[in-house]
Amino acid sequence: MQANWKVVMEASPRNIDLTPGFLVELGDNDGLADRLAELAADPERRAQMGADGRARVLGRYAVERLIDDVDRLYRSLLDARAG
Numbered sequence: 001m002q003a004n005w006k007v008v009m010e011a012s013p014r015n016i017d018l019t020p021g022f023l024v025e026l027g028d029n030d031g032l033a034d035r036l037a038e039l040a041a042d043p044e045r046r047a048q049m050g051a052d053g054r055a056r057v058l059g060r061y062a063v064e065r066l067i068d069d070v071d072r073l074y075r076s077l078l079d080a081r082a083g
Contacts (some may be wrong), residue, residue: 021053 022035039046059065 021049
């Protein structure tokens with residue numbers, strides 16, 4: 001998603017939070033083909049889904065965000081140890 005690519009993947013609990021994109025059930029070859037054909041036929045939707053996915057990844061995994069998350073974790077551990 002960070003590369004601005006569209007995502008079509010197996011539906012599973014670990015992938016639910018990775019949309020925008022399409023989730024298809026494992027083994028649903030017709031569903032996979034339908035979703036790929038849908039993306040192939042709609043360049044505007046492909047572009048929008050790619051941009052949405054990139055924005056989501058950058059918002060969640062930007063270096064500044066990760067630094068803040070680690071800092072918050074360390075502070076909470078230090079507070080728990082001191083308290």
